[in-house]
Amino acid sequence: MVKRVVERGLHLAGIPGRRIRGRSSGTVILSYHNVVPRGESPVGDRSLHIDQARFGAHLDRLADTHDIVPLGTLVPGTAPSGRPRAAITFDDAYLGTITAGFEELARRGMPATVFVPAGLLGCEGFWWDRLASTSGGLSPSVRDHAMERLGGHQHRVLDHAVAEGRRPEALPDHARPADEPTLLRAVADSDFTLGSHTWHHVNLAGVPLDEALTEMRRGHEWLRTLENRERAVDWLAYPYGHSTPEVEAAAGAVARCAVRVEGGAAEVQGRWVAADHRLPRVNVPAGLTSDGLSLRLAGLR
Template sequence: MIPPDEVMHGAPLAKGLLRLLSPGGTRGLSILIYHRVLPQPDPLFPAEVDAAAFSAQLGMLKACCTVLPLPEAVRCMKAGTLPPRAAAITFDDGYADNATVALPILRRHGLHATFFVATGFLDGGRMWNDSVYEVVRRAPHDVLDASMLGLGTHPLHTLADRRRAIPALIGQLKYLPLAERHDKVARLVALAGVPLPDDLMMTTAQVQGLHAAGMAIGAHTINHPILARLSDAAARDEIAHGKLALEDLVGAPVTLLAYPNGRPGEDYDARHVAMARELRFEGAVSTSWGSRRRPDLFQLPRFTPWDRSPLRFALRLARNLATKAQLA
């Protein structure tokens, strides 16, 4: 991530480079995806953004782009009035540090973000992948033997071992049917025999606090399923009931949707785009790279800013503007 002390010196270079690589004031929209903003770096996830790095990235983004609230950017795209090098900030899932860590930093920079919340995990819930992360983090032994679950045996002697075990387990679980995945994760937790945190996700009061602070709240289904693996009726219920739950929570319309996982044609498809339109969303976002002058407002691409220098950050923004996004 961008060290904070590089922002002052690197921002002019990055801004000039972005202008050079996007001539004519390219009017694409760069939408950034975040999930968590940690108070301090986490050795198990060294690439996860922390508070200092997030603040530095926001400074870079302000220097390089015209940063808009995503609902406003969607309206501008629809009207053909999007400014050059526009950008928007989004968060997925509904982690508690979005409210406790990210929000104060956003307010300090005078910036807006849209928070896509999966309602089934509020108030003490935990996403299945976080259960896996925390099992691997907290497992007291040097080996996690999950072979009885069909998940293999994973050495945990070192931090590097634990870093490798996480994607190995996630990859085996991600695309299982929802009920089977839930069962295997629960059995994995029981096998490890360690207590797991119940404060990773936001409370309803924290979601309401984000809304009261002027941030946008977007739908992200109830249980964060892979929509393409559900029946049409189940997928529609996940989208619709997640939207309604948030509207009841904040007392305002929820106009934007983020498809869980978000890969076009793999995690969602044209059926789910049609559902978003029918449910009267104004737009929806994927996790496909790219920026388009004539976008599908219900398949807006996004990218994650993993960069460690102003130059690379600017190059990633420019690459996003130059890439034609994949659609379902």
């Protein structure tokens, strides 16, 4: 509560807005995951599931300070002019994203890109949501074992959990990845595009390099199969935000650009802060208020 009061006071004082406007020609790539439709409850790893009303408030706040641009139009290394820019992205292709999230974006005429783990479309839910505790979190021991010992691989993690006597939770539709036909219908004739999140959403930094390269290639091959190629962008998002210099070099042979989950602004006053295949994003957790988002975009949080 204290934090939110402070955030509100800073916003009303105009400090974040002035700081953002002072960063003319800055570029941020926002990283969201799922949007929980009105009337539904968040489940799974709660940090990833923002409610629809709060997401709409984020968009309104963002429009006050940034021009919202399609991810595919960004050209790293160039120095744009005018207001700061923002590209909105989602990881994982949750059904909530392409229903409630797309509804809020379309209402405001805003574009966005969804990074798709194509090999998991239509599955019963991601391991991190199905193994989260009832309090909405994932224990560090479960996460560490899944990421480091099992490579973040969906089927290996769930099989190991069952072998250990854990029962993966059933999830409502909005907290599962969309199936392929539903996803493609949602982006047809829209301002929404699809990028690659590899094939099986494995930890590319935790599997052999040849497996990592296969995952990246299969994800991009799926993009090339889309009937409406205008809906595909030649971008990759590293699952879990994890990569290595070797993975990033391999990504250069697959995708035009690749992004992490965190790291802040991608471009500040004409200077792109990283190479094309390790571009940062501004991570937006579900609990972040619109005032908190302003502070984060201003580099104050």
